[in-house]
Amino acid sequence: MxxxxxxANGRLKVGIVITLFFLFLGFVVYYIPHxxxxxxxxxxRRLSPSWEHPFGTTSMGQDVFWLLMESIHNSLVIGFIxxxxxxxxxxxxxxxxxxSGGWLDRVLMVVTDTFVVIPSLPILILMTSLMxxxxxxxxxxxxxxxxxxxxxxxxxxxxxxxxxxRDFIHxxxxxGEGTVQVIATEILPYALTWSLSNFMNATLAAIxxxxxxxxxxxxxxxxxxxxxxxxxxxxxxAIFTQQWNWIGPPIIATVVLFIGLFLxxxxxxxxxxxxxxx
Amino acid sequence: MKFTKYLAMRILTWAxxxxxxxxxxxxxxxxxxxxxxxxxxxxIQSRSGQMDPLEMESxxxxxxxxxxxxxxxxxxxxxxxxxxxxRLDFGPSLMSFPTPVGDIIKTYLPYTLGxxxxxxxxxxxxxxxxxxxxxxxxxRTSSKLMEAIAICIYPVPYFIVALVLQIIFAFILNWxxxxxxxxxxxxxxxxxxxxxxxxxxxxxxLLLVGSGWWIISMKSLSGTVAEEDFVLYARYRGLPxxxxxxxxxxxxxxxxxxxxxAMSLGGVFSGxxxxxIIFGYPGVGTLIQKAILQSDYNMILGCITIxxxxxxxxxLIVDLIYPLIDPRIRYS
Numbered sequence: 001m002x003x004x005x006x007x008a009n010g011r012l013k014v015g016i017v018i019t020l021f022f023l024f025l026g027f028v029v030y031y032i033p034h035x036x037x038x039x040x041x042x043x044x045r046r047l048s049p050s051w052e053h054p055f056g057t058t059s060m061g062q063d064v065f066w067l068l069m070e071s072i073h074n075s076l077v078i079g080f081i082x083x084x085x086x087x088x089x090x091x092x093x094x095x096x097x098x099x100s101g102g103w104l105d106r107v108l109m110v111v112t113d114t115f116v117v118i119p120s121l122p123i124l125i126l127m128t129s130l131m132x133x134x135x136x137x138x139x140x141x142x143x144x145x146x147x148x149x150x151x152x153x154x155x156x157x158x159x160x161x162x163x164x165x166r167d168f169i170h171x172x173x174x175x176g177e178g179t180v181q182v183i184a185t186e187i188l189p190y191a192l193t194w195s196l197s198n199f200m201n202a203t204l205a206a207i208x209x210x211x212x213x214x215x216x217x218x219x220x221x222x223x224x225x226x227x228x229x230x231x232x233x234x235x236x237x238a239i240f241t242q243q244w245n246w247i248g249p250p251i252i253a254t255v256v257l258f259i260g261l262f263l264x265x266x267x268x269x270x271x272x273x274x275x276x277x278x
Numbered sequence: 279m280k281f282t283k284y285l286a287m288r289i290l291t292w293a294x295x296x297x298x299x300x301x302x303x304x305x306x307x308x309x310x311x312x313x314x315x316x317x318x319x320x321x322i323q324s325r326s327g328q329m330d331p332l333e334m335e336s337x338x339x340x341x342x343x344x345x346x347x348x349x350x351x352x353x354x355x356x357x358x359x360x361x362x363x364x365r366l367d368f369g370p371s372l373m374s375f376p377t378p379v380g381d382i383i384k385t386y387l388p389y390t391l392g393x394x395x396x397x398x399x400x401x402x403x404x405x406x407x408x409x410x411x412x413x414x415x416x417x418r419t420s421s422k423l424m425e426a427i428a429i430c431i432y433p434v435p436y437f438i439v440a441l442v443l444q445i446i447f448a449f450i451l452n453w454x455x456x457x458x459x460x461x462x463x464x465x466x467x468x469x470x471x472x473x474x475x476x477x478x479x480x481x482x483x484l485l486l487v488g489s490g491w492w493i494i495s496m497k498s499l500s501g502t503v504a505e506e507d508f509v510l511y512a513r514y515r516g517l518p519x520x521x522x523x524x525x526x527x528x529x530x531x532x533x534x535x536x537x538x539x540a541m542s543l544g545g546v547f548s549g550x551x552x553x554x555i556i557f558g559y560p561g562v563g564t565l566i567q568k569a570i571l572q573s574d575y576n577m578i579l580g581c582i583t584i585x586x587x588x589x590x591x592x593x594l595i596v597d598l599i600y601p602l603i604d605p606r607i608r609y610s
Binding site (some may be wrong): 214258 | 598
């Protein structure tokens with residue numbers, strides 16, 4: 001631990017602190033008992049920030065603070081589900097393509113490349129607009145995952161191609177290890193450090209896509225997410241009525257969360273390359 | 279000889295990308311349980327009360343034709359590829375019936391393309407310029423400051439940057455209108471004046487996010503190149519800093535940035551859709567939003583097909599420029 005602190009760069013430290021803070025809000029503070037923030041007229045309308053309501057209330061009498069905690073929780077959960085599916089799928093397809101070679105590799109790579117360049121938002125718009133009304137959080141996460149596997153599988157394939165020819169892999173082959181065992185014990189450890197960085201990246205991308213769809217009114221209407229919270233505030237004219245305590249917190253939270261995750265990713269990548277360099 | 283082979287391979291990938299993308303958007307909606315025709319009939323019924331069953335049946339079948347939902351799946355697919363992809367004919371728009379979808383998109387597309395191309399190129403040039411300066415002289419305070427600013431803007435989603443700019447410049451400072459309007463009638467002068475006024479905020483928000491990434495990536499690229507032996511050698515030969523910057527560092531790091539530009543176009547397009555919607559800028563993004571609100575599936579499908587074709591083509595063009603700037607490429 002002390003060694004890690006000495007070696008970690010400034011970006012990584014700041015990124016870890018911000019991300020831990022959001023995890024604390026979304027998975028610890030979130031579970032403190034409180035009234036359902038979604039219900040209308042739980043409290044007075046348009047209350048100013050006070051000790052009881054740190055960010056005041058909305059025009060529908062919802063507590064902004066708890067609405068925000070719920071949003072952070074849900075956005076992070078969606079991000080994690082998508083990132084998990086995307087990373088696992090990407091690693092699997094990438095390893096499969098990299099190790100099989102031949103026509104399977106070619107077909108997989110053409111499909112992967114297509115998914116890398118295709119503009120994802122329009123297709124997500126089409127799919128979510130068809131599911132409008134019947135959409136749930138899990139369905140939303142599955143749809144977002146359609147575009148989350150392509151980039152990692154491309155990277156993992158490149159990694160597999162370079163590792164495949166190294167001596168220790170040949171040694172493993174010759175000592176009679178099977179394909180599955182070689183992949184599990186020799187290659188996965190390499191892929192894992194990289195997967196962690198991809199996982200964070202995919203989380204960030206998924207939260208961004210969900211909130212973009214929310215602004216179009218395409219995120220499930222019963223899902224309290226950062227994007228939906230911003231969108232509801234916009235729809236109810238929080239800007240015109242200058243209720244900054246309502247629209248401000250989700251915007252600031254999104255900005256800080258994204259900067260934090262980005263610092264975490266780039267800091268972690270720098271940390272890895274520095275570790276490898278020694 | 280080898281270039282023709284590269285060209286053929288690249289064009290093949292281009293065609294495959296479009297084909298896979300279009301096939302995807304054709305089949306996926308058909309796997310969903312929701313039926314656009316029944317949705318539409320439900321809406322018509324709720325508006326005009328009960329309908330004669332016979333009349334409803336004829337409405338249903340004519341809507342099936344309009345939506346391209348008639349015949350077997352294979353036949354539908356064939357006619358979708360033939361009409362939609364080759365002739366850009368997506369049937370009539372349902373929100374402004376019976377104007378064809380293609381015609382409406384044609385009036386909106388130039389605004390989006392103009393905004394997007396201009397901001398993408400400018401962001402690339404500005405970002406790489408600043409990034410080069412910052413990477414080449416990376417120990418200066420100004421370089422570190424530029425990178426810090428870029429890090430704070432780049433990861434934030436496009437629509438949030440747009441929203442914040444809108445609140446500050448349109449709402450609080452009142453410098454710009456909250457919603458863009460472009461007046462096409464009343465002469466070229468009015469048109470240009472309103473066009474510029476409507477485009478400034480969307481363009482600035484796209485530029486801010488866009489150049490952020492180029493600053494960050496170019497700084498790290500040129501920072502690495504600047505420490506290579508051949509740059510050190512050039513320094514020892516006493517070459518002026520300007521020359522080293524341009525012919526040694528820039529030449530070697532810009533190549534990666536061209537490939538990155540091709541890869542980024544899809545994301546930039548998504549960003550410009552969101553920015554348009556926030557500012558009400560009259561482009562394809564706003565059109566898609568309107569189509570979603572009114573469940574105009576022909577329009578949504580048309581906009582998305584055209585954007586896939588446009589993005590794939592733009593990526594192809596950037597990829598074909600690539601060999602022109604990298605003389606080391608041998609097509610093998």
